[in-house]
Amino acid sequence: MSKLTIDDLKKIKEKTAKETSLRHGEANIKLMVHMGTCGIAAGGRDVMNALMDELAKSDRQDIRVVASGCMGMCSSEPNVTVEVQGEEPIIYQHMDANKMRQVFKRHVLLGEVQTDFALAKI
Amino acid sequence: MKELSLHILDVAENGISAGADIVRIEVDEARAANRLKIVIADNGRGMPDDILRNVTNPFYTTRTTRRVGLGLSLLESAARRCDGSMRIESAKGKGTRIIAEFKYDHIDRAPLGDIVGTMTTLIMGNPDVDFEYYHQIDGRQFSVNTRDVKEESGSSSVTDMAVFQLLYKKLHNGLKQLKSGER
Numbered sequence: 001m002s003k004l005t006i007d008d009l010k011k012i013k014e015k016t017a018k019e020t021s022l023r024h025g026e027a028n029i030k031l032m033v034h035m036g037t038c039g040i041a042a043g044g045r046d047v048m049n050a051l052m053d054e055l056a057k058s059d060r061q062d063i064r065v066v067a068s069g070c071m072g073m074c075s076s077e078p079n080v081t082v083e084v085q086g087e088e089p090i091i092y093q094h095m096d097a098n099k100m101r102q103v104f105k106r107h108v109l110l111g112e113v114q115t116d117f118a119l120a121k122i
Numbered sequence: 123m124k125e126l127s128l129h130i131l132d133v134a135e136n137g138i139s140a141g142a143d144i145v146r147i148e149v150d151e152a153r154a155a156n157r158l159k160i161v162i163a164d165n166g167r168g169m170p171d172d173i174l175r176n177v178t179n180p181f182y183t184t185r186t187t188r189r190v191g192l193g194l195s196l197l198e199s200a201a202r203r204c205d206g207s208m209r210i211e212s213a214k215g216k217g218t219r220i221i222a223e224f225k226y227d228h229i230d231r232a233p234l235g236d237i238v239g240t241m242t243t244l245i246m247g248n249p250d251v252d253f254e255y256y257h258q259i260d261g262r263q264f265s266v267n268t269r270d271v272k273e274e275s276g277s278s279s280v281t282d283m284a285v286f287q288l289l290y291k292k293l294h295n296g297l298k299q300l301k302s303g304e305r
Binding site for chain 2: 033035036037038040041045046048049052055056059065066067069
């Protein structure tokens with residue numbers, strides 16, 4: 001086994017802290033807005049802003065929003081992945097601000113997967 | 123891309139994927155000189171020469187999910203189409219600096235657009251990265267720094283909604299003031 005440096009240890013610590021915060025109720029739900037060049041050109045920013053607006057209104061501390069990169073499905077952008085702890089992640093396709101608000105209110109807050117907008121479950 | 127702020131969002135995300143924890147965005151509107159300059163600088167890992175040579179080729183990409191890489195090529199063509207140019211300064215291990223210049227009143231120059239939306243998206247989507255935003259119109263300046271906002275609000279995280287709202291207000295009002303001031 002190669003030698004661990006202090007930097008390696010720091011990285012492991014950060015990674016574990018991130019993962020455990022997701023597990024231990026701090027962030028039960030994670031939403032990823034895919035923002036590669038394709039996602040941005042297709043309107044990912046509006047989706048992200050609608051999502052943040054809904055999040056602010058909901059006042060929930062256990063929901064995390066992150067911007068992630070392109071996942072190779074550029075034709076179905078803007079894509080949003082919803083990961084609810086203990087359930088299969090759902091990828092939504094062709095999102096816009098209104099669909100995002102619906103997914104947030106129905107899927108994220110109430111647990112009803114919006115199959116009409118879904119691309120796949122992983 | 124319909125707005126220059128979308129290019130900014132896109133290129134800044136590149137820097138973040140390159141491991142940057144500080145991203146600086148500068149917009150300089152010098153209307154007397156008829157020039158609009160956008161600088162996006164990060165302290166990520168930088169690019170080696172062979173990548174740097176190919177980076178504006180749309181058929182070159184380091185990613186594995188698809189075979190085209192359009193971000194920088196799109197920005198370059200947008201700048202060129204407006205009698206402007208784009209250049210990249212990158213040092214391995216130190217970071218990358220993208221400088222795009224446009225002729226301000228060129229008919230093909232896209233509007234700057236929703237820069238507040240770009241900044242909030244960047245900041246909220248990447249809570250571990252610090253952002254510096256600097257905007258200048260004819261010599262008058264406005265700047266926001268996420269570190270200061272975090273300090274001011276006494277919270278360590280921008281994902282805290284209170285911090286986000288403070289940030290939004292600052293950006294929104296600051297830019298409004300900057301834009302209305304010169305009339």
